[in-house]
Each structure stands twice: as structure tokens, then as C-alpha cells.
Amino acid sequence: MDTIIGLGNAGCNIADQFAKYPQYKVYKLDVGLETTKTEFGIKEQDKIEDYEEKMPSTKAFFKHVNGEVLFIIGGGGKVSSAALTILHSLRKTRINLLYIQPSISLLNETQRQLERMTFGVFQNYARSGLFKRMYIVCNETIEESAGGLSIKNYYEKINEIIASTFHMINVYSHNKTITDTFCSPPLGARISTIGFSDFEKEEDKLFFSLDNTTDVVYYCAYNKEKLETDSSLMKQIKNAILKKKEENVRATYGIYETDYDDDYIYCVSHTSVIQRELGD
Numbered sequence: 102m103d104t105i106i107g108l109g110n111a112g113c114n115i116a117d118q119f120a121k122y123p124q125y126k127v128y129k130l131d132v133g134l135e136t137t138k139t140e141f142g143i144k145e146q147d148k149i150e151d152y153e154e155k156m157p158s159t160k161a162f163f164k165h166v167n168g169e170v171l172f173i174i175g176g177g178g179k180v181s182s183a184a185l186t187i188l189h190s191l192r193k194t195r196i197n198l199l200y201i202q203p204s205i206s207l208l209n210e211t212q213r214q215l216e217r218m219t220f221g222v223f224q225n226y227a228r229s230g231l232f233k234r235m236y237i238v239c240n241e242t243i244e245e246s247a248g249g250l251s252i253k254n255y256y257e258k259i260n261e262i263i264a265s266t267f268h269m270i271n272v273y274s275h276n277k278t279i280t281d282t283f284c285s286p287p288l289g290a291r292i293s294t295i296g297f298s299d300f301e302k303e304e305d306k307l308f309f310s311l312d313n314t315t316d317v318v319y320y321c322a323y324n325k326e327k328l329e330t331d332s333s334l335m336k337q338i339k340n341a342i343l344k345k346k347e348e349n350v351r352a353t354y355g356i357y358e359t360d361y362d363d364d365y366i367y368c369v370s371h372t373s374v375i376q377r378e379l380g381d
Contacts, residue, residue: 104128104170106191108184111175111201114256118264119171124271128166130159130187131180143180149215152183159190169233170194171267175201176216177208184219195233198223199267202239202309224375227291236293237376238263238308246296246306263308266295270367273320273357279328281355282342286316290371298366300341305368313374317345319354320367328358 106128107116113129120127130141141162146152170191174181188196200223208216227235243259244250250258296307298319305317321338328334338354345352359365 104166104168104194105173106130106166106170107173108187109175109178109180111178111203111260112173115173115199115201115260115264118260119268121264122268124268128163136162143183146179149179149182149211152180153186156183156186159187163190166191167194169197171197171199173199173201174219175203176220177203177212179215181219182215185222196231198227198232198235199263200235200237201263202237204241221375224292228289228373228375230288230291232291234291234293236267236295237311238294239310242310243308246308266297266308266367269322269365270295270320270369273322273355273367276357278355279358282353283318283355284353286318286351286371287373289373290315292373292376293369293371295367295369298341298368300337300366303341303344305370307368307370309376311370311372312376313372314350314370315373316351316371317353318369318371319352320357320369321354322357322359322361322365322367324361324364325358327364328356 103125105116105119105125107113108130110131113131116127116129119125126139128139128141130143132143132145134140134142136142141159143152144155146155172188172191174184200220202220203216205213205216223232223235226232240256240259243262247258247262292311294307294309294311296305298305319341323334338356342352342354
């Protein structure tokens with residue numbers, strides 16, 4: 102996916118992180134933006150429902166957008182209620198939705214109701230095939246995966262983690278492997294999350310606690326020297342895959358050679374089951 106579209110404050114901030122990479126064309130829509138070729142200013146409304154009812158057409162704004170897109174939106178924001186109207190202008194593209202679940206406990210009642218509604222609606226759109234895939238990530242879960250984050254630049258760091266992880270998964274999914282067992286997940290398993298893995302600790306650090314995972318894909322990026330000298334590496338990978346199979350999860354992997362000093366294992370988990378809010 103070469104086109105990134107961010108809606109609202111959270112969506113636009115993460116889109117800005119993707120803009121650091123030359124592979125992507127980035128579009129942003131939010132209150133306070135001046136309308137340009139890549140930015141669409143939305144009029145501030147008093148009522149949440151007016152963001153949908155009074156949202157002007159974005160058909161001309163997206164006239165050059167085609168193929169596969171990643172649409173990024175944060176739950177609970179007022180502007181998110183305009184999402185379905187905006188997405189209608191993209192119906193001829195293949196839409197992947199990246200949904201950022203905020204800290205639910207910090208939302209007011211109106212924000213909580215809006216978040217609950219959009220979270221459910223988007224998942225049903227994904228299951229029905231209107232979206233190619235819906236990726237869910239949670240700010241609190243990412244914070245835990247990172248081992249805690251300082252207050253300064255808290256959201257900037259979370260956004261950077263989301264964008265860089267998604268970017269690297271995208272890069273490796275388009276690169277040649279040394280060896281792999283990749284196969285497509287079932288068509289119905291369109292609800293997903295991303296994260297990191299540690300095969301030595303037998304641990305997946307997902308960015309959302311996905312219920313009823315049926316499939317997981319690992320992208321294993323190892324230093325060239327390690328691939329040439331570590332005779333136990335293949336056994337470690339196979340043991341991790343076998344453990345998943347014992348949990349009734351279909352697991353596949355690809356191994357990539359890198360020049361990085363450190364090794365990285367990224368994962369994408371899939372399910373067909375509608376997810377509940379954390380804490381429900």
C-alpha cells in the first residue's frame with residue numbers, strides 16, 4: 102500500500118510518521134487544516150452527527166487515489182463520525198483500515214459511545230469484505246509492549262512505533278525471503294493486529310490483545326552473519342511455530358537477511374471474530 106490517509110488528530114499524526122518514508126503518498130483530513138492537494142480542511146461542528154451529515158464530498162480530493170490504501174483513524178474523536186462518508190469516496194480502492202483505540206478509561210461518556218459505535222461498525226465492514234483488512238492497535242497495549250513511555254513526547258513515540266512497525270511489515274511482505282512457509286489467511290479472517298515477537302522468550306508482544314486468534318504470520322529479519330553461523334536458529338524458529346500449532350493457531354513465517362546489527366521479528370495476527378473493547 103503506497104497511499105496513506107489520516108483522518109482526525111490521531112490519524113493525521115500517524116500519517117505524518119509515514120510521511121518520513123519515501124514509499125508513501127500521504128493525505129490528511131482534519132479540522133483546522135487548509136485545503137491543499139494533500140490536505141482537506143474539515144469545518145468544525147457543534148454536534149457530532151453534523152460531521153457526517155455536513156461533510157462535503159471528497160471525491161475530487163481523492164481523484165488520483167487508486168489501488169490499495171491505508172486509512173488511519175482514532176476512536177473517540179468527533180471527526181471520526183465523518184469516516185463512513187469519506188470512505189464512500191474511496192469505494193473503488195482496496196481499503197485497509199488502521200484503527201487506533203485510545204485509553205478507554207480517559208474518554209468522557211460521549212466519546213465512549215462514539216468509540217464503541219465506530220469500533221463495532223468498522224469491524225463488521227471488515228468482516229463483510231468492504232475493507233480488505235482492519236488492523237486494531239491500542240495505545241495502552243503499545244505502552245506496555247514498549248516497557249513504559251515517558252510523559253514527554255508520549256503520543257509521538259507511540260505513533261512512531263505504530264508507523265515504523267507497520268512500515269517494516271509492509272517492506273518485508275514485498276521482499277524476497279531466504280525461505281518461507283507463507284500462505285494466505287482465510288478470507289473471513291480480516292480483523293488483525295501487529296506487533297513484535299521474541300522466539301527465545303516464546304513471546305508475542307501484540308499492539309492489541311486479539312481474542313480468538315486463528316492465524317499468525319512472522320517476518321523474521323536476521324543479521325547475515327547470524328544466518329551463516331547460528332546452527333540453532335532454525336530449530337528455534339520451528340519450535341516457536343510448533344508451539345502456536347499446539348495452541349490451534351495456524352502459523353507461518355518468512356526469513357529475511359539484513360545488514361542490521363540487531364535481529365527483528367514482526368508479527369501479524371488475524372481473526373474473524375468481532376473484538377470487544379478492552380475492559381468489557
